Amino acid sequence: MLNGIPINYYLLLSAVLFIIGAVGVMARRNSIIIFMCIELMLNAVNLLLVAFSTLHNDAAGQVFVFFIMAVAAAEVAVGLAILSMIYRNVKHIDTDVLTNLKN
Amino acid sequence: MLLGYTITQWLFGILSFLAIMFALMVVFSRNPVSSVLYLVLTFFCIAGHYLLLNAQFLAVVHIVVYAGAIMVLFLFVIMLMNLNEDTEPQRTHLSKFIAAIAGGLLLIVMVGSLKGAGELGLTQFGHSQMGLVKNLGTVLFKEFLFPFEIASVLLLAALVGAIMIGKKEIK
Numbered sequence: 001m002l003n004g005i006p007i008n009y010y011l012l013l014s015a016v017l018f019i020i021g022a023v024g025v026m027a028r029r030n031s032i033i034i035f036m037c038i039e040l041m042l043n044a045v046n047l048l049l050v051a052f053s054t055l056h057n058d059a060a061g062q063v064f065v066f067f068i069m070a071v072a073a074a075e076v077a078v079g080l081a082i083l084s085m086i087y088r089n090v091k092h093i094d095t096d097v098l099t100n101l102k103n
Numbered sequence: 104m105l106l107g108y109t110i111t112q113w114l115f116g117i118l119s120f121l122a123i124m125f126a127l128m129v130v131f132s133r134n135p136v137s138s139v140l141y142l143v144l145t146f147f148c149i150a151g152h153y154l155l156l157n158a159q160f161l162a163v164v165h166i167v168v169y170a171g172a173i174m175v176l177f178l179f180v181i182m183l184m185n186l187n188e189d190t191e192p193q194r195t196h197l198s199k200f201i202a203a204i205a206g207g208l209l210l211i212v213m214v215g216s217l218k219g220a221g222e223l224g225l226t227q228f229g230h231s232q233m234g235l236v237k238n239l240g241t242v243l244f245k246e247f248l249f250p251f252e253i254a255s256v257l258l259l260a261a262l263v264g265a266i267m268i269g270k271k272e273i274k
Contacts, residue, residue: 005115008217013119015213017126019206024130026202029192032135032181036142039173040126043149046165050234054156059233059242062161066243069168070254074261076173080180081265087184094192 010051017044031083031093035076042072114155122148134188135181139174146170158234 017040024037046065053061087093108116125145132138146169153162194202232238243251 005112009115009119011217012214013122015210015217016123019210019213020123020126020130022209023202023206026205027130027194027199029194030135030186032177032184032186033129033138036129036138036177039169040129040142040145043146043169047149047152050153050156050158050161054158054234057233059239060246062158062234062239063243063247065161066164066239067247067250067254069164070258073168073173074257076176077261077265078268080176081268084180084183085268093184093186096192 007051007055010048014044014048014051017041017047029095031086031095031098032080034095035079035083039072039076042068111155114151118148118151118155122152133191133193135186135191136178139177139181142177143170143174146174153234156234157232160234160236160239 021037021039021041021044024040025034028034028037046068049061049065049068053059053065083093086098090098092098122145125141125148128141129138129145132141146165150162150165150170153159153165
């Protein structure tokens with residue numbers, strides 16, 4: 001253990017970041033904050049992919065992270081468009097108000 | 104060597120601590136705008152982790168795409184909706200408590216199941232040249248050319264879709 005960090009430190013860090021994101025999704029009511037917490041969870045997974053690709057010296061993991069970033073950008077563009085449309089019609093982005101599908 | 108740890112280990116520890124702190128601030132800050140700014144800081148810490156792992160290309164792309172584009176989009180939407188601390192809806196204490204308990208249980212399960220991973224080995228720094236633009240570009244355009252083109256189609260579709268959804272009236 002001269003220069004390296006054991007891989008389980010990265011596993012722990014990613015798990016903690018992922019769970020902070022999951023708790024944020026459960027604990028907040030603002031849709032935009034929930035969206036941001038989803039981004040946080042995506043980033044935890046990205047970090048772990050890069051760590052494992054360095055561990056195995058395989059570039060496929062990093063290319064995969066690149067594609068995840070592209071998909072996340074597309075997802076954010078469409079998601080925020082939907083949210084601003086909801087706000088224009090309902091004047092709210094509180095998840096406890098948006099319950100039309102429930103009844 | 105400082106207190107028995109190498110420089111990279113110190114950097115790893117500091118970056119991890121900062122990333123977790125800022126991530127917690129994202130969830131717990133009441134003002135949505137400061138939430139966005141804390142998320143930008145979290146992304147910078149994660150970019151630092153990428154640099155430590157010798158993935159320079161991904162670190163730069165991460166800063167440009169996430170901190171530069173996606174978070175600015177979030178900020179724009181929040182400012183368009185004029186959200187601030189007063190309009191921020193709050194959950195009851197009971198459901199916050201339940202969310203924290205559920206997260207803690209999930210953490211226990213994940214840590215328990217990841218315990219045996221220590222035998223997998225160490226991530227070595229500074230030896231691998233794989234994360235540089237040249238090597239990554241070769242892999243991207245030789246082995247992953249088709250997914251790369253599909254990603255461009257996906258981005259175009261998202262562009263058109265976002266404009267169509269955001270239009271005032273759809274005829």
